[in-house]
Amino acid sequence: MKKSELASVVSSIVQKTKVLDVHTHLYSAEFGDLLLWGIDELLTYHYLVCETFLQAPMPYEKFWAMPKPKQAEYVWEHLFQKATPVSEATRGVVTTIRNLGFDPRTVTLNRLRQHFKSITVEEYIDTVFDNANLEAVVMTNNVFDHEEQTVWAKRRKRDPRFLAAMRIDPLLNQWGDAVPRLSKAGYKVKVKPDTATCREVRRFLADQADIMEPVYTAASLPPSFEYPEKSERGILLDNCILPFSRQRGIPFAMMVGVKKLINPDLHVAGDGVGKADIGALERLCQRNPENKFLVTYLSRENQHELCVTARKFHNLLVFGCWWFLNLPSVIAEITCERIELLGPRFVPQHSDARVLDQLVYKWEHSRKVIAEVLTAKYRDLMDAGWAVRKSDIERDVTAMFSGNFKNFASL
Ligand code: FIX
Numbered sequence: 001m002k003k004s005e006l007a008s009v010v011s012s013i014v015q016k017t018k019v020l021d022v023h024t025h026l027y028s029a030e031f032g033d034l035l036l037w038g039i040d041e042l043l044t045y046h047y048l049v050c051e052t053f054l055q056a057p058m059p060y061e062k063f064w065a066m067p068k069p070k071q072a073e074y075v076w077e078h079l080f081q082k083a084t085p086v087s088e089a090t091r092g093v094v095t096t097i098r099n100l101g102f103d104p105r106t107v108t109l110n111r112l113r114q115h116f117k118s119i120t121v122e123e124y125i126d127t128v129f130d131n132a133n134l135e136a137v138v139m140t141n142n143v144f145d146h147e148e149q150t151v152w153a154k155r156r157k158r159d160p161r162f163l164a165a166m167r168i169d170p171l172l173n174q175w176g177d178a179v180p181r182l183s184k185a186g187y188k189v190k191v192k193p194d195t196a197t198c199r200e201v202r203r204f205l206a207d208q209a210d211i212m213e214p215v216y217t218a219a220s221l222p223p224s225f226e227y228p229e230k231s232e233r234g235i236l237l238d239n240c241i242l243p244f245s246r247q248r249g250i251p252f253a254m255m256v257g258v259k260k261l262i263n264p265d266l267h268v269a270g271d272g273v274g275k276a277d278i279g280a281l282e283r284l285c286q287r288n289p290e291n292k293f294l295v296t297y298l299s300r301e302n303q304h305e306l307c308v309t310a311r312k313f314h315n316l317l318v319f320g321c322w323w324f325l326n327l328p329s330v331i332a333e334i335t336c337e338r339i340e341l342l343g344p345r346f347v348p349q350h351s352d353a354r355v356l357d358q359l360v361y362k363w364e365h366s367r368k369v370i371a372e373v374l375t376a377k378y379r380d381l382m383d384a385g386w387a388v389r390k391s392d393i394e395r396d397v398t399a400m401f402s403g404n405f406k407n408f409a410s411l
């Protein structure tokens with residue numbers, strides 16, 4: 001291949017290679033209203049809510065008291081009509097509307113609402129998966145969410161495009177709240193996680209996994225996360241989550257560095273970021289060689305040391321440019337250092353989509369940046385004297401977009 005052809009070959013392969021999106025907050029259609037979709041949900045995405053308060057502050061409780069369509073109208077007016085939608089989250093809405101076939105500058109909110117009234121969720125799932133060129137997405141299935149559990153209990157036929165992930169944050173971050181909920185569900189647990197309690201938690205995890213058949217179990221963790229730790233979290237990790245994941249043969253996914261509710265008035269939009277101690281991950285991987293850790297950190301300052309740690313442990317797979325890192329400038333920086341340190345042995349991105357429509361823009365935006373970085377790195381390789389072939393690029397992109405995760409999760 002000539003160097004002059006490289007950019008177009010890479011871009012074409014990146015566009016046409018299907019993605020398995022390893023972390024989203026989406027649900028298959030059988031979960032009903034838990035799956036968010038359509039223009040009002042798109043506009044009230046929490047990333048846009050906090051930007052709206054920057055542009056047009058109002059009393060928080062007044063905003064939250066408004067019905068969702070009114071919230072959407074307020075966001076539409078202040079972020080799109082009266083301001084330039086140049087931030088990543090607002091640009092995402094522009095990309096999404098353009099992909100629907102409308103002019104984002106002139107279309108009205110009501111015209112968009114009419115469009116969504118004319119389609120079914122099943123049709124829209126097909127359209128979005130096709131436009132975003134996705135093979136499957138991994139859901140976030142909260143083991144303590146009553147509404148979700150009622151759907152699981154019906155054991156309906158599952159849409160193979162929606163894989164399950166067992167989300168267990170309350171066990172590791174709000175154990176005091178988890179105890180009464182586990183007890184109510186028939187698991188004999190005490191506040192002090194003794195041997196019997198740990199056995200019951202493992203039984204709970206196994207029962208949940210038998211229902212969900214998760215591809216991994218997951219938790220988000222604060223910047224202060226330490227390991228090992230003589231705490232409830234440390235005891236539950238060592239005696240429940242890690243042995244369960246090992247026996248089940250599934251990775252434990254850790255999303256580290258979120259500071260919950262630095263502005264509680266913003267509700268789900270109120271979380272912040274903090275740098276964590278990478279030493280905790282080093283010790284986790286080193287002391288639990290039979291466990292597999294699927295890991296992302298939220299702080300940009302943790303990214304380089306995360307790559308270095310991933311070089312040292314083959315039971316660690318790095319994924320995504322998470323949340324405040326899901327920005328073209330930062331995706332480029334992180335993806336470049338990952339390729340330079342790890343080769344194609346990582347998962348470059350996940351969407352974290354909370355609204356079905358977002359899959360289109362999050363993947364269009366990320367694929368563009370990933371293609372640009374790959375082109376630069378393959379060009380460097382060609383300059384070094386390696387005759388890069390189209391088949392090399394196809395192999396690498398397939399690995400990064402789905403193969404690395406499938407192998408790691410034994411799918
Ligand atoms: O913990 C998580 O899964 C985070 O991704 C979410 O809590 C967060 O609100 C989000 O959606 C970020 O993109």
Ligand code: ZN
Pocket residue numbers: 023024025352
């Ligand atoms: Zn998430």
